[in-house]
Amino acid sequence: MTRLALIRHGQSQWNLENRFTGWVDVDLTEKGRAEAHKAGSLLKDTGIEFSACFTSVQKRAIRTLWMALDEMDRMWLPVTRAWQLNERHYGGLTGLNKAETAEKHGADQVKVWRRSYDIPPPPLEKGAAFDLSKDLRYISLGVDVPATESLKLTLDRVQPYFEAEIAPRIESGESLIIAAHGNSLRALVKILFDVSNDDIVNVEIPTGNPLLIEMMDGTLKPSSARYLDGERATDLPPIK
Ligand SMILES: O=C(O)[C@H](O)COP(=O)(O)O
DSSP states (O other): OEEEEEEEOOOBHHHHTTBOOTTSOOOBOHHHHHHHHHHHHHHHHHTOOOOEEEEOSSHHHHHHHHHHHHHHTOTTSOEEEOGGGSOOOOGGGTTOBHHHHHHHHOHHHHHHHHHOSSOOOOOOOTTSTTOOTTOHHHHHHTOOOOSOOOHHHHHHHHHHHIIIIIHHHHHTTOOEEEEEOHHHHHHHHHHHHTOOTTGGGGOOOOTTOOEEEEEOTTSSOEEEEEESSGGGOOOOOOOO
16 A cells, blocks of 8 residues: 655744745744654554655755654655745735734635635735745755745646656655645645645645545555544545
């Protein structure tokens, strides 16, 4: 049986402050670190041997993976860091408080920006605060930092990477871990569970709670899926 474990990073400092984060490289809170440790403990209890891990180039996901692997006593596993697994870029909303933004623009508009499939937040102005186009990691990777991303634009960078680098290894029978972000994982869930553009609005990924997906051998088709921390589980799309 091939498994894929998806882990959204533990609570971040800006999750705690309820601020739109996107590509800003905030770290985990103490609660987020505890969530990462618990994620590792839950994965260890499954007894599953994973062969490799993938994460983003953002420290909240990288550190979550490190701490989970530490709990699993598997820190030696290969880890690939890919910008394609970064959180969705929140554009001009980056750094703003989500509640204040809802007061200013209306809760419905914020829900559209946060959870709709193809409507991006307003773009971030070049040179504005949180403009990461001069960030050394993206310059060294030759990445053109987006001004904003809808979930569709996020999926348009996640999917090719997943299909090129991760899917073939799952199809060959490897069990893998992906530690990433709320919206880059929503993109992956949309792909794996064939979720419609309308239904993806209702998919939420909890922090630091491994989503363990069992795949039909040799395929990318989920046969079962569950969050390992049942008390913090959110609704999953149906398996078709
Ligand atoms: O980027 C962020 O603000 C969070 O990591 C995800 O935010 P969201 O749940 O509002 O999409």
